[in-house]
Amino acid sequence: MQHRELGTTGYDVTEVGLGTWNIGSDWGDVTEEEGREAVRAALDAGVDFIDTADVYGDGASERRIAEVLDEEGARDDVTVATKAGRRLDPHEPDGYNHENLERFVDRSRENLGVDSLELLQLHCPPTEVYYRPETFEALEELKDAGKIDHYGVSVEKVEEGLKAIEYDGVETVQIIFNPFRQRPADLFFREALRRRVGVIVRVPLASGLLTGQLSADDEFPEDDHRNYNRDGDAFDVGETFAGVPFETGVRAADALEPAVPDDATLAQFTLRWILSFDAVSAVIPGSTIPDHIRQNVAAADLPEPSAQQHELVHEVYDEHVRDHVHQRW
Incomplete structure (x- = not known):
């Protein structure tokens, strides 16, 4: 798997990373153990970029990553990015101050077992x-x-990404981008390239819609955000199914199938489509199934x-998705 520069950080990271x-x-x-095995599978597949956050399992994700890196002796081979701020309660702008950020950083340093966080x-x-x-x-x-x-930022909206990169110290922006969320490619990618800002793409598979494995009658566990956050009751609805109404997303995913090569899955095609944009530094699909992780990594090797494939992706977006998401994020 090829590597790409992560902005001006000096890190070269694998095109496909692991979201945790x-x-x-x-x-x-x-x-x-399933969590640890997912990290092991990613490392075995060649992944050397892992993204996490202090609120994923109240620090459990950070700690599991640290455990596997130690047992595999991979500390020096892997770049770990984490995130901070969502521990605030209430989650309000005034809370993003030095005192709180330092407290969050110190906790993540302890969870990850490092003196300094590589990317916050x-x-x-x-x-x-x-x-x-x-x-x-x-x-x-x-x-x-x-x-x-x-340091960098993880954003919900293109507007936020454009504003963030006006600060000289911001070296990376994490943003949702996939065939169902195409607006970042209009202006943000161009500006990120111009300023040499690393772009980390999250929610690449639209919470599973872009695997092509979901049907309109699928149900999800009570503690799965695809159940409880469909209307944005817990956090930004754009994080769940990329903000696309579930049934609409299922139909749109079906409409994308003609673009998928015979020797690939819709998920693999989606990841390769994302990587075809020069502004993208890395894409970070998440999974706890080792075989899916290996398939995600293999997507980087597709042509x-x-x-014509790009045209079909745009046509599906315009017909099924644009009105639901384009101006919102």
């Missing part, structure tokens, strides 16, 4: 935070103190989508 929301919480019942990202803060220079000054101070090496 699944191994912490909000995706149904996942045992500790603000975890989808309220939009107002991006208009508060003092928050980014606090991040710079934590960097100067040797507690973080680099680049043709002009």
Whole structure:
């Protein structure tokens, strides 16, 4: 698997990384060993970029990653990015101050067993935070103190990403991008390239819709966000099925099937489509099934989508999805 530069961080990371929301919480019942095995499977497949957050399982995801890296002796071979801010209760702009951020950073350093976090990202803060220079000054101070090496942001909206990269210290932006969420490619990608900002793509498979394995009558466990957050009751609805109404997403996924090569799955085609955009540094699908993780990694070796395949993806977006998501995020 090829590597790409992660902005100006100096890290070269695998094109396909591992997102670890699944191994912490909000995706149904996942045992500790299943979580650790997912990390092992990613490492065995060649992945050297892992994304996590302090709220995934209240730190469980961070701790499981640390355990596997230690047992595999892979500390020096893997870049780990984590996120902070969502532990705030209430989750309000005023909470993104130096005191709270340092407290969150110290906890993540302990969970991950490191002196300094390689990449800290603000975890989808309220939009107002991006208009508060003092928050980014606090991040710079934590960097100067040797507690973080680099920092970036994880955003919900294109507007937030564009505002964030006006701050010189922001080296990465994590954003939702997939065939059902195409707006970042309009302007944000162009600006990120111009400023040499690393782009980390999350929710690439739209919570499973873009695997092609879901049907309209599927049901999900009570503790799975695909059950309890369909209307945004717990957090931004764009994190669940990329904000697309479930039944609409199932139909749209079916409409994409003609674009999928004979020797690939819809999930693999989707990941390769995302990687065909030069602005993307890494895509971070999450799974707790080792075979799925290996299939995700293999997607990087598919041929680049043709002009005809890109055209079909845009046609499906325009017909089924655009009205639901384009101006919202």
